[in-house]
Every structure is written in structure tokens, then in C-alpha cells.
Amino acid sequence: MVKKPTPDASRRSEKSRRAIYEAALALVAENGYPRTTIEGIAARAGVGKQTIYRWWTSKADVLLDAFLDLAEQGARQSGEEPGEAAEVHGGIPDTGDLAADLKAVLRATVDGLLDPKFEAPSRALAAEGLVNEQLSRELVARLLEPQLQLYVHRLRSAQESGAVRPDIDPRIALELFVSPVAQRWLQHTGPLTYAYTDTLVDYALYGLAPR
Amino acid sequence: MVKKPTPDASRRSEKSRRAIYEAALALVAENGYPRTTIEGIAARAGVGKQTIYRWWTSKADVLLDAFLDLAEQGARQSGEEPGEAAEVHGGIPDTGDLAADLKAVLRATVDGLLDPKFEAPSRALAAEGLVNEQLSRELVARLLEPQLQLYVHRLRSAQESGAVRPDIDPRIALELFVSPVAQRWLQHTGPLTYAYTDTLVDYALYGLAPR
Amino acid sequence: MVKKPTPDASRRSEKSRRAIYEAALALVAENGYPRTTIEGIAARAGVGKQTIYRWWTSKADVLLDAFLDLAEQGARQSGEEPGEAAEVHGGIPDTGDLAADLKAVLRATVDGLLDPKFEAPSRALAAEGLVNEQLSRELVARLLEPQLQLYVHRLRSAQESGAVRPDIDPRIALELFVSPVAQRWLQHTGPLTYAYTDTLVDYALYGLAPR
């Protein structure tokens, strides 16, 4: 969401902005990211190309904002009517049973990753990020890291309650179960099932070596 | 490496093929994947565009073959003059000390991932794979999975020697230390250092919970 | 000058149009029609290819407009500074001596046909017209027929003054001296000299048969 220097944001057309987000997400979902074009987004949104170029620097930039907007809407909804998605957006439950809590959250994460509404744009952003480090940093800072910090909190709480060794670095530890899920999703290196994520938590918490 | 239907492969020009691989890799390294064009590859290779379109279906397809060729060359070399890269291409050492062996391999992997000669094309392929599932499957089957199977072998050997619990699934276990490295590399979620990979191995082998 | 359906002609760039005409005429004159390409015209005119494809349907179509424009300029000039080309563009003199008048006009026509500035593009258009009837009709209607009507007028005036029999159809009669010139020019069936055109007029006016 890098902004161009001059334009006067206060005069900005809210209607166009929303139309652009919707068009961008719809086109990516329908045709895939590479076949989505700025001209196509403008046409679908009923908007001049310049209106896009005025506020964003690239296709990825538009999509990033569109996706953040989508995520925000999701968060707002799950705030209003707290339900199954609560863990994803709202935090990680702390029932005292660390393994159970982590399994629950990972299951919800898997559901989110496979939700078709999110999958196309998030893959697209991730792909762009691979090759465009600046976008990647933006993505990580605004979407990924906030999620990961929730795990950090939960693990610290577990350390306090003695369920996790105190010398463990939570920021690294969380990757033991989060990264495998991420990689399977990103690279199709294996199926994403509940059984799989449960196993990950078990292995990570108790280790591979005989106790 | 999806082949177009008809052309007669026996008449194929070996010289052109090699020139195309070199041009593709060089251009991706110099300008990045998105700014590498098929026209550019053809021009740099001194080859007609049609010669590319005859044998490959897309830019990604060319780059995949080029990269596989590069990997093969690497493998052939490390077979001939066994050296530092031996673990990456040739297998995982089995000194009896599982932790030490895994740490050594992961360090070598990090070196490989950060080698500028490999980084640009592999990021490019990974990015394309994110969005193009067919390519992704190809990549995983021909590059990634063979690597991962080496870990499977080593872990099985550790199970036999009692260093790893017999009920552990090695194919899943290996992701505990491989996937975090992959994700940090793919998504820039954190630095890739030896200290980090060593820690990963320690956490994974002995778990997070107090023993 | 067949127009593509939609584009908004009021926004059209006059500068580009003129540059395209000049480039087209220059390239045809320099390299000949078949070796003139749309890409070449665009490059020479400093114009995007699309700007040509937006307003014309084919190379021949461009050249037709360019040529008409050239003819118009010629006409405008000869209107302003009436000189030798007056007969070609501006009408046929009527001195009362039909034979002399026709001979003068035919001589001027020959000069025009052999003018290198006109020859290449008009041959090119004529050639294209041979094989592309639609273009041919356009050519005849917009360039040739207006010229021929001048002869019709002059011959009618001659009929009024009694120099030509009243039962003669002027539209056919004019072909007796115009078509031979055209054919010699088109097909190189013989030299185009003043002596030749004078002879044609004599033969045509007084007939071949003994009187």
C-alpha cells in the first residue's frame, strides 16, 4: 500500500475504492492472478485506469489493499458475532491445555487457508511476495506477523504455567507447527488435514527423541 | 517440462537447448523473473522464438528445465569431486549423532538457498508454482521430494538405532526443521542463520515440553 | 480508408496522423511496397503500432489515405499558385482546339505518372487494387473517376462546338487515349513519351479508317 506522493486523499471517491477492491478480488478469484489486469479491474469496477494508478503503484499493491480490506471485514464480523473463526482473527484460546488449544487453532487455520474466497488472492500475494521483497515485507508485517504474535503470547503463557520449558524462544518454537502447514499450503508438498496438524502439535511439543 | 505434441525430438538442436538454458538463468539472475521475457531469452541465446515455443509451453516451463539441468550438473560435479555440497545433493551423513548430522545438512541447505546463482531462479519457480499448481507438482516431484526422502532415510536409520521414537512418521517429522527454513526463505519471515537452524533441530528433536 | 468501428475520432492525434502519412510514403518510395511494413511505418513515424491499427485496417488502407492526402496537398498548392500542374488537378483547358488541349493534358499526365514521388505509392495502390476489389473501388471512386470526369466535361463541350460527333459517349471515348497510357504505365507494355500520347490523340480523334 505504497502511496503516490501528491493526490488529495480527502477528495477520494469511496465508491470507486470499494468497487476496485471488489473487482480485483473477483477477477483474481475467477481468472487467477496473472490473467488479472489493471485494465480489467478498471473496466469491471467502472472506473478509469488513472483512478487506479493515482492511488496504487501496481497490481499487487491493489490486491494487497483489497485483501487487507477483506480481512478487516472478516475481523469486524467475527467481532460482532463471535463464532468459529474467533481464533483466527481474535486470538488463541487459553483453556490451560496447550496441545488442545494449538490443535484447535491450527484446524481453524487450515479451514481458512482452504476457503476458496481467500485462497486465490492470498496465493497471488504470496507469489508476488516471493519475487518482490518489498511487498513481502509489507505482507509479513501487516498480515502474517500479527497472527504469529498470538502464538507467541500463548506460548509465553504456557511457559509461565510450566507447560513449556522456560529456555525456549517462542518466536522460533511456533514455527515448528506453523511453518509445516504454511509450506504444505504454499508448495503442495502434502495434504492439509486435521490429523496432520494434530500430529504436528504432538511432535513439536514432545519432541522426536524418546523421553 | 510439459512437451508440445508433435515435434521430432531426435532432430532437436542440442546447442540451442543449452544456449536457452544459459540465457534463461542469466536473465532471471540479472533482471528478475518478471522482467525476463521469452523474446529476451531467445535473443540472448541467439535462437528464434519459435524454437522456444516448439519445445516449451511457457517461460516457467523453460526455467524449470533450465533449473533442473543446473541441478543435475551440480549433482554430477559433486559426484565427481566430493566436497562441501555433498550433503545437499548426495545424501545425508550418518555419523551416529543425529542432531549433528541434521544441523550440518541444514547449514548446507541455508548456504544453497542463499547462493545467488540459485536464489533468483528458485524463487521464481517457487513463485510461479504458488499460482500454477501443475508446475508446482512438477517442481515438488522432481526437485523437492527427492531431497526430502533423504531426510526420511536418515530418520528411519535413527529409529533403528533408537535415537528417534519408533512411532514417529519420518515424512512428517522432517517438516519440523525443514519447513521453518523453507518459510523463512520463501516469505522473509525471519533471518536464516546457522544459530537458527541449530536451534530448530534441538527443539524438534527434544520437544518444547519439559522432560 | 475503411474505419474500424468505435474509436473516438475527435480525440485523434493530428500529429501522429501526419507522421504516419509521411512515413508510409517515404518507406514505400525507399523500399517498395512489399518491403514496407506496418511496424516499419510505426517506428519511422514514432508511433505505436496500435495507433495505426486503431484507425486503419491494413497497409493498403494507410497508403490510400496517405496518397489521397498527398493529392489534396498537391491540389491545394496548384490552386494557390497556378502553374504547370494546373491541368492535372484543376481541370482541362478549353482553348477551342480539342486535339491540342488533350495532348497538353496527356503530356502532363505522363509527367505525373513518372514523377518518382508519386510513382511508387500509386503503383503500390494499383497493385493492391488488382487483388483487393474493395480497395480498387475506393481508389477508382476517389482518385480516378474524378479525373476522368474532367475529360467527360471537355468532350461534351467539344460536342457542343461540333468538334466531336453528338452520338459519341464521352465516358467511353475518353478511354481511347487514357487507357493506352494507363496500360503502358501499369504493365510496361511500351514507352511513355510525348510523341506517343500525341499520336494516340490523333488516332483517336480522326479514326483509323481512311476518310
Added chain:
Amino acid sequence: MVKKPTPDASRRSEKSRRAIYEAALALVAENGYPRTTIEGIAARAGVGKQTIYRWWTSKADVLLDAFLDLAEQGARQSGEEPGEAAEVHGGIPDTGDLAADLKAVLRATVDGLLDPKFEAPSRALAAEGLVNEQLSRELVARLLEPQLQLYVHRLRSAQESGAVRPDIDPRIALELFVSPVAQRWLQHTGPLTYAYTDTLVDYALYGLAPR
């Protein structure tokens, strides 16, 4: 029919040559000259491209030979079974009535020009000739001029019998009725009817001026 220097004509495949002629004429008739390609001719004739390039220099060159071959066949046939086309290929009748003879021949010429089997290739050749002077000379020398010489003979005979003034140049005179037909055919400047050609002969023979 410009020949490439070296190849040994005695080894030439007659079958291929004929197949190429047929393919060339058929394709020009079906798709028009510009959309006829050498590759297409080769494919249709079941012949390698090289076999064409070995014996001819260009598409026009092939077509010229094909057309001459066609004309020869026609001539041979009309020699064997003398019929309506006799005048076109075999000469001009000399019944003593010059006007009648010329009208008959011109009518036959019109029939020939409008015969669909001949029209496409001859237009194509004429078009190519417009822009390719070398081909044009070939065409005129081998096809057109021999035809015109028949008129020269007939007009000379008429001069001997006193039907045409002795000071007339027959080579020029013939153009008075032949060229208008040629131009109408070449440039679509008017309809080609028997009435028209008859009128041409009348005008040309008796002149336009009152007697």
C-alpha cells in the same frame, strides 16, 4: 521462370512439378494470391519446400510458370479441337470485315478475362508485375506481347486491303481498343460487356471527329 543456377534439370521430378502447378493454381483460386504461401503450396502438392526453392525464386515465379503451363494446355487443346477459343490462342480471323473480326476477338478476350479459372492467377500476376518490374517484363514478353502481335498482323493486312490508313502504326493503333478493355479489367473502372467492346471498335475505327 527465372532458374536458380546449379541444379541438374535432367533429374527433376516431373510429377512434383505438375503437382506444384496444380497446387499453386488451386490455392490462388481458393484463397487469393496474398494468402497463398509457399509452404501451403508445398504441403498441398505433397512436396518438400526445398523442391520449390530449388527450381523457383519466388511465389510469383512459381505462379508464372504454372500459368504459362495452363495457357499452353489451353492452346494445345484448342489446336486439337478448334472451337470458340480459337481466336484467343490461335490468331485473329480475317474475313475481310475488319470491324467484325475485331469485335469477335474482343468478345472472346472478355470471355477469357472473366473465366474464373484464369481470373485469380492472372490478376495475381498482373498485380505482382505492377510492383516487380522484372516479372512484368517476363509476363509481357511471354504472354501479352505475342497476343498483341496477332492484332498487329491483322491490322497490317487491313492496311494492305485499304481498310486502314497506311500511315497508321499498328502497334499503337491496337491499343485504342485493347487497352480500354485491359484497364476496365485491371482497375474495375467500368463493366466489361460485349456492347462496350463493340463500341470501342466502332469509335476507334471511325474516329470521334465528324467526318
Added chain:
DNA sequence: TACTAAGCGAGACGGTACGTCATGTCTTGAT
């Protein structure tokens, strides 16, 4: 209330690359 300056839809523009087609040359196998 009118003026003015922005954002806006529209889309022409100079470009780049696309993927296809045909050119004319060259090589290979078979007949």
C-alpha cells in the same frame, strides 16, 4: 452564487511482449 481546482470516467497515445505464421536455409532418412 459563482469560481476554481481537484477527482473522476473515458480512452488515445508510445511502447513492449505476446504467441503465431511464413520466409528461405539447412540437415536427416528413405526411396
Added chain:
DNA sequence: ATCAAGACATGACGTACCGTCTCGCTTAGTA
């Protein structure tokens, strides 16, 4: 040794988008 087959380097084709640049037209906020 000639032919068919067709791979090759070349280069133009016509199309799709790029990102920039006018155009008139709302549409505020200021005069």
C-alpha cells in the same frame, strides 16, 4: 542423389496491457 519432412534463425503479424497523457464532467470547498 533427390526427395519429403521439418527444425532452424529471422522477422512481421495483429493483439493485449502497460503506464502516461489529455479530454469533458461532476463535485466540493473558496471567494
